[in-house]
Amino acid sequence: MLDVKKIIENPTLIQERLAKKGHNVDFSELLALDAERKEIILSVESMKAERNKVSADIPRLKKAGEDVAPIFASMKKLGEKIAEQDARLNVVSDRIFDIVASLPNLPDEDLLAGEKENNQVVKVYGEKPNFDFEAKNHVDLCTALNLIDYERGVKLSGGGHWLYRGEGARLEWALLNFFISEHLNDGYEFILPPHMLGYNAGFGAGQFPKFTEEVFWVEGEDEDRKKGKFMLPTAETALVNMYAGEIVDESNLPMKFFAYTPCYRKEAGSYRAEERGMIRGHQFNKIEMVQYAHPERSMKAFEELVGKACSLMEKLGLHFRLSKLAAGDCSASMARTYDIEVWIPSMGIYKEVSSVSNANDYQARRNNTRYRDSKTGKPEYLHTLNGSGLATSRVFPALVEQYQNADGSITIPEVLRPFMGGQTVIKL
16 A cells, blocks of 8 residues: 555645556545545544533532533533544545555566556576477476376366376476475465455455456355455465564664465466466465565565576576566556566567566555564564565476477486485376
8 A cells, every 4th residue: 555645745746656656646536625624633623622611611610600511512512512523534444445445566667657558577587498399388288298288187076177297297396396495495485365355465465356356256245255364375465464563673674574375366367379288277376475574675675586487497497587567567566576587488478477576665665564673673574575485387387398308208307306206207
C-alpha cells in the first residue's frame, strides 16, 4: 500500500510514477475526501472541547444552585452531532483506505516506462545448445522415457495438470532437494507453510482485492471472501505475512526464509499452442525465497536474491538470460523485478523460471509489519523481497530438452546426481 500522506503532498508526482506502469489515476476524489476528513476532525475536536469545558462547569453551577437541565439537553444534542460526525469520519476514512488499497506499487525511478517491449537483458549465461541430431520437445521426451504422464494427469484433474512418475518423479524431487540444500547452506530458514490461507494474507501480499478471481477458493467463493480461504498461488503470499501486525527486532534484519510448496493458480485465459506439457499449469512445485530487510539495505538484499537464483541456474548448467523488467511488466505489488528466463529449445524462446522482486514497504504497509528504529525508537515499515529459487515446471522441461542426447536419453546435471543415487543418465 502506498503512503497516503505522500499522495496528498504530491499527487502529480505519484500520478507520473504510476503512469510508468500504465496505471492512470485521478486523485480528485481522494483529495476531496482528505479535505473533508480534516474538516470533520477539526469540527469533532472543537465540539468535544466545548463539551469538556461545559462538563467541567456543571459541578460549579450545581453548587451555585443553578438549573443545569437545559445544559444537559444541549450536551445531549452536541453528543448526537459528535456521533454523526464520527460515523461520517469512518465512512470517509474507509473510502480513502479503499482507494489507496486499490493502487499498485510505485515503480523504482530507474525503471523504464512501458511493458515487455522495454525489458532489458542484463546478463546471458552460456550458449544456446546446438544439436547434431533432430532434437525432440520435452513432451515427447518425457512421454518416451515415462517421466511425465500427461494423459492420466488430465484424466485425474483436467487440463493444466500432469503426473510425475518413476524417474520423472525422482528428477523433480532431486531438483527440489538441490534447491533446498543450496538455501540451507546460505543460512535461510526452511518454512513449510499452510497451503490454505485467509483473505488477509492475499491482501497483505498485494494480490487482493484485484486478483481474487485468479486463485482457487476453498471457502467463501460465493459468500464473503474476506471470511474465506484460498489455495496459495505462491509461498510468497504466506511468507510475507508471517509477521503481519508485529514489530520485529531491528537487529534481526535481514530475516531470510525459503519455503517449498505446490502453487495453485487458475491461470485465466487460453493456453497457447506452444505452452503444452508443463510450461503452464494449475499446480506446480516451487521453492520461494523471501527476505525482510531494513529499508537502507533492501537493494543489497535484492542483489543477493538475484545472485542466488542465477547461481542455481548456473550450477544446473542451463542456458538462460537475466532481464530487468520495465515498470509496466512488474506485478502490481512490486517496485522492481528481474526475471531469470531459461531457454526452451523446442519453442525457440526464453521462459521465466524465477522473478526476483522488491516490494519496498508496499506489502509491509498492507499487513503492518514494522521494525523499531534503534535511533529514533519509533516503529518503521520494513521492506519485503521475494524470488523463486526455483519453480520446477519450466526448469524441468528446459533441463530435459537442453540435456537430451541423440539416443533419446537425458544426461543428469552433475549437481543433481547425489540426489539421484549417483545416476548419470535417464534412458529406456
